[in-house]
Amino acid sequence: MLVKSQVKYIQSLGHKKFRDAEGVFVAEGPKIVSELMQSDKVKLVHCFATEGWLSENMQYASSDPAMFVKTDEKQLERISFHPTPNQVLAVFTKPVFPASPIPAGVTLLLDTIQDPGNLGTILRTADWFGVQKIVCSANTTDVFGPKVVQSAMGSIVRVELIYTDLQEYIVAHPDIPLYATTLDGEDLQGKIHLSKAFLLIGNESRGVSQHLERLAVKRFRIPGKGGAESLNAAVATGIFLSQIEVLNQTR
């Protein structure tokens, strides 16, 4: 049975402030919850699940019964952040990634991505193409918001994502070339060959900030011949990443 204080606790985790204070985030649905339970980057804190889910996942539920709370569909609705709650809602510690140098290939730099669905999709797309690290401007939406987690799926524990001042970050790494995606750059034609680079993706409506664009060694545009003014930020990220060929995987 779910008690009132638990409902309040879960609801508070809809706010970044409380997620940060507790160092946790919420994931919902059998697919992502079971993927996260198998990850060594996060730890399960609480799990609220239907009887059906619990009986199918005895291997987890029996290990530490105090962590698992049986709920019915109605109770799940009260704590869910999704329009259609799905069997299980779990609270995990935020993932911890070991300190590491900037990896070979592309490191994505996200400038003020504001839509949670876009950030989640970018994370999942980056993971598909083997990107290991994403660096976000401080005003990019929080990666642990419920909608981001939902669209990122298990990629949230496979791709490291940090928030910082992008200009300082770029300037601190003068040896790594910065490529920017803009609406007036050189047409992206064929593969881009590189060994290590930053790829800068701009805000959904304003694009890349000028003070960052000035630091780029190359600016690319995705050629289009239709009527749309711009591409969705996640779609543009996917198209760029699909065209990148990493020359030398050794560091």
Added chain:
Amino acid sequence: MLVKSQVKYIQSLGHKKFRDAEGVFVAEGPKIVSELMQSDKVKLVHCFATEGWLSENMQYASSDPAMFVKTDEKQLERISFHPTPNQVLAVFTKPVFPASPIPAGVTLLLDTIQDPGNLGTILRTADWFGVQKIVCSANTTDVFGPKVVQSAMGSIVRVELIYTDLQEYIVAHPDIPLYATTLDGEDLQGKIHLSKAFLLIGNESRGVSQHLERLAVKRFRIPGKGGAESLNAAVATGIFLSQIEVLNQTR
């Protein structure tokens, strides 16, 4: 001033049944509303806007004052389908496209796309790459839902989108090759050259239906080396479209 019957009318347009009965849809925000007002594919039916928007758009508002209703932010909140209402909400007739043969280049076939944001983003991406027509399975989400319109933006009047039985549609066009995007097809490497083709995009979690996949002459996969199980449907669509080179634009 907004009256109660108008509030009820707008709210009813959140449901496909009522949109279909009235032959209209809702668009919100200055950008898309002004784009649609300039289109010859749709007609404005009602417009609810703040005083600020009305005074900046006198050229429209003065042409038929009965169509324009002044509202304040609070009233706009009551009728808006968005979390953050933005100055103007307008009702338009659904776009009418002249009957035309299947165009050169790619015609997108969407198999059971369920997420409104994905459908809108696919529409916008198709528009960017000059795709003129999209054919959806009957169970694909309605293109005139508020979230689809929001993510499609003005592309909703530039790309024709129809709903039908995809199998019948493919079989009725035996001269047009069907390419399918699948997780186990041939790796997409370099450009695909074609003069006219159908490109089939599958459902977000189940992919392309088997009975449709069997009709494909080629099946492509986007090569990835990371951990994500799949790509978002709109991102995959964008990557495929970016790799298509139309050989012969004459019909």
